[in-house]
Amino acid sequence: MVEDEQKFEELWRRLGLSVDWSLTYTTIGVRARRVSQRAFLRNLARGEVYKSEAPTLWDVDFRTAVAQAELEDRELAGAYHRLTVHAVDGQGADGLADIVVETTRPELVPACVALVAHPDDGRYQPRFGSWVTTPLFGVRVPVLAHHLADPEKGSGIAMVCTFGDTTDVVWWRELDLPVRSVMGSDGRLVADPPGEILEAGTADTYAELAGKTAKQAQKRIVELLRESGELDGEPRAITHPVKFYERGDRPLEIITTRQWYIRNGGRDPELRAKLLDLGRDLEWHPAHVHQRYESWVEGLNGDWLISRQRYFGVPFPVWYALDADGRADYENPLVPSEDALPVDPASDVPAGYTEAQRDQPGGFVADLDIMDTWATSSLTPQIATGWVDDADLFERTFPMNLRPQGPEIIRTWLFDSVVRAWFEHGVLPWSDTTINGWVLDPDRKKMAKSVGNVITPMPLVEEYSADALRYWACNGRPAVDTAVDSGVMKIGRKLAIKILNLSKFVLGLAGDASDDPALLTSALDRSMLVALADLVDEVTAAFDSFDYARALERTERFFWSFCDDYVELVKARAYGNAGDAGTQSAAAALRAALSTLHRLFAPFLAFTTEEVWSWWQEGTIHRTPWPDSVGLRPGGADPLVYEVAATVLTAVRKEKSEQKRSLAAPVEHVLVRESDDRLAALRAAEDDVRDAGKIAVLDTEVGEYIVKVELAPPEPK
């Protein structure tokens, strides 16, 4: 893990990310533990966190409870087994017909506590309230009605087991059914059968299953059912979605355990509504990802389970008093004072007790569970802003501006952070969030270790440069998946080189020229600066709305046209006599433009711009003020001059290219027919256009747009 951290830090430094490395923390570090435990204790004191014994989704390999947010569905092969459930003598309005139920989990027949059908289902209405006995085990269970039963599914009547899936939990709770659990925390059927099976005298049958995994038990029970004649036909293969722990390999079981929960609106409509409101107050970039938050919060079906039965993590700062019989008092946990934090209940002792009383009747016992990492990560804003140890910093930086993160952890990191900040501070932890997309492999496939298509950034940095990688990354829009594309990185590299070359040119010809705006006597120069000022406004607005990709695109577009057109147009004038007004104007405009472009590109090409900035400025560009369009925008400038001059120059280049002539080829005559105002603009830059195009005579006339170019005949070889 430490190695991974170093690798990330090395990469991020190499990429020039402006991280304050003094603020890094680990979730089990002292600061994070103190924050986690303090927030927990305060949640506990206010009743926002509670401990409860309840059916819990459980990973049998990790042997820990898991939270709703850590679930994922996987499509799994399974089979419907048609089982015969027997009518009980003297019950049933229409005689003693057996009932056929379909189940994908026949191994849970010993855990069956009821059958349920839809209240409107005529087939089963006569049976509601009657009793039946389960196959193989002969346990009496009621037939009940519940609206969640789907008449279309299977035989229309479901076997409720404790617990086969989350619907069973709902039925168990809402129909007030008993617990008859057989699944152990190790994923194997427990050794001793439920009491009802003992009473029914079928313990020997259960013994055939005890100790087996779900899969093994299913195989065996199907054999037993077949032998007893209670399997109706052969199992019918299906595929169906099954809940998994996102990092687990076997389907989750549901077992009853005592766990810590934080209220998150999952069973409290008022809190849920408040959290939805907070989600609406948050500025999402892009806006539509907010929908994910909405559907997640609306779909919550329980509080946030934060305890884990693992070894490494932040411990709960809690002990329980033991009574004279050694029973723990879970209702009244013993807690430390805040200034004692962090504590480890496994080695620290609660106030008023001694170590000798640990695990002794009349003494105390530690809570040995640890917190889910999200219980700590949900406090990142509080950890980073010094909530427990730097009141001044906290005052100035909380709530924060921005949470940048991935889409897959909206339901965990983002949502949990909102919950914690709301409980503790009554506000959102940040005003804005940006959601990134995924990086896909060059074939637009999701990267996965199992597929072997994972590409790490460092080799790309080494091949194309950090700025090229940044350029590629900045071309990916927020929340849009972006494929690794060396072509785009090459363009970034090209752009960086172009900036170096342009800077060399500008600084080479006007070494220490003045920036005095009064020197801007050329209409073309002023026109270009107007366009540049407009660009600054547009790019600033794009950054303000977190649309960095747009900011880059606009800057880049201006830059290339600046190099191709403006620089070519003013080159002759710029090379002129340093004392001439035209030369001074060009130099001043070029330098103003260069300074602005350097700064506009700085967020993207951090290293290139830092280098060229150092050629002529003091200090780092990354702490230089952002360009100001007001100061840049010259008075009395006509934006048309630059545009029309560039258009004519392009037309001249096109003619030369079509004649397969050099760009340096002389032009005898050019006729520009244009509207009056555009011709006026062109005349304002006429000398520059003639110089740049090597044009001898430039005529203009008002009319429908046309540029007619007559080249001088080629020189004989």
Place this chain on the structure above:
RNA sequence: GGGCGGUUAGCUCAGCUGGUUAGAGCGCGUCGUUCACACCGACGAGGUCGGAGGUUCGAGUCCUCUACCGCCCACCA
């Protein structure tokens, strides 16, 4: 089952509140090097904007329906 994105040139993608002949880069073709740039430049070819209706003087841009791709959510016996 509910919802959110996407579908624009061979490829990767822009196209903001509807407005003149739909853009960029790559790739492709042609041409061009004394004077910032061959780690280059210029120019060009290439698109029924997924499909069908509709609103409008005008739709890639708005509305309805629909197809396919990706994703999220859901109590999926």
